[in-house]
Amino acid sequence: MKKDSSQPVNALSRLKRLQAVFAEKKSLLIVMQDFPDPDAIASAAALREIALRSGIQSSLASGGIVSRAENRALVRYLDLNIINLNKLDLARYDLIAMVDTQPATGNNSLAAGYLPHIVIDHHPIHRATRRAQFHDIRRRYGATSTMLFEYMKAAGIKPSTPLATALTYGIRSDTSDLGRETTAADISAFFELYVMANKRKLSRIEVERLPRPYFSLLARGLANARLFGHCVITDLGEIDNPDMIGEVADLLLRNEESDWALCFGIFETRMLLSIRTSDLQQDAGKVIARIVGRRGSGGGHNTMAGGQISVDGENAAAVNALKRDVIKRYLKILKQDGSSEEKLVKGEK
Ligand SMILES: [Mn+2]
Incomplete structure (x- = not known):
């Protein structure tokens, strides 16, 4: 077992090490993030195919929900049944794998006592990932979908049209159409997959129709948006669509006056946060980890990151104090004076 997973190893020897973990096993549980994105969904579906070649039946699980309309359309197209991780008897499975997330990161709900066999x-x-029997972490890669496609190729598995479409979408959405944090490996995987993908389905998924509450939440996000110099912040309040946090942060970053966007909201018992930036001087993942501190967990990439803080049992005053503190820390880290506050959308309350 290699200690440093970032060391270059060829695809075939990686596959062989993975297949060695599969040997003599019958069942696999593939764990995704609590709010799986297209990269996680496609990666899980691809790992299921690879495991099937070794005679292993897989279940896909998440501790949260797929809420974004586009992602729900993708799950329907792949005909996936994503089960609730919190209601599962983990002892039923011979193996546990994690894709597009890692143990103890806070963005998945695998109980602390369980170490996945595969990450x-x-x-x-x-x-914690280093203790997993098999781990392959490639920080520079734009998408986990690229990594899974490399395993499929090494195994001689041609993805079905829906899976090729999903992997294409996974790479596209995690790299902003190959424009952000992309390696040559992502680009070559993308083009190979694109040929096999259903382009019409792909474009339909991306413009999936949206339920009416989506627009209410978007309106609230815009009405609450505040500009502090080059930083924009919004509070979505109580939400039932956790993916909206990242979606609104993406939208706010497109404001031409800001290079940092922060969006947060309360989903069930936790405060969820998303950061987006176009500033390459500071890493979004590190900024969110500093904002959250020991109160929760957070991480991500250079330009996008997410975090969560538990507000279980907290009253409204405590939640408001937490929000104020998050804003204060965010502005302090980005060296932005908090007194320059103005509404992003003038005339809104
Ligand atoms: Mn990803």
Whole structure:
């Protein structure tokens, strides 16, 4: 077992090490983030195919929900049944794998006592991951989908049209159409997959129709948006669509006056946060980790990151104090004076 998963190893020897973990096993549980994105969904579906070649039946699980309309459309197209991780008897499975996330990162709900046997991800490596029997962490890769496609190729598995479409979408969405944090490997995987993908389905998924509450939440996000110099912040309040946090942060970053966007909201018992930046001087993942501190968890990439803080049992005053503190820390880290506040959308309350 290689200690440093970032060391270059060829695809075939990686596959062989993965298949060695599969040997003599019958069942696999593939764990995704609590709010799986297209990269996680496609990666899990691809790992299921690879495991199937070794005679292993897989279940896909998440501790949260798929809420974004585009992602729900992708899950329907792949005909996936994503089960609730919190209601599962983990002892039923011979093996546990994680894709696009890692143990003890806070963005998945695998109970602390469980160490996955397999971890395949492109986020910075977490200490617990090193103890997994098999781990392949490639921080520079734009998408976990690229890594899974490399395994499929090494195994001689041609993805089905829906899976090729999903992997294409996974790479596209994690790299902003190959424009952000992309390696040559992502680009070549993308083009190979694109040929096999259903382009019409892909474009339909991307413009999936949206439920009416989406627009209410978007309106609230815009009405609450505040500009502090080059930083924009909004509070979505109580939400039932956790993916909206990242979506609104993406939108706010497109404001031409800001290079940092922060969006947060309360989903069930936690405060969820998303940061987006176009500033390459500071790493979004590190900024969110500093904002959250020991109260929660956070991480991500150079230009996009997410975090969560538990507000379980907290009253409204405590939640408001937490929000104020998050804003204060964010502005302090980015050296932005908090007194320059103005509304992003003038005339809104
Ligand atoms: Mn990803």
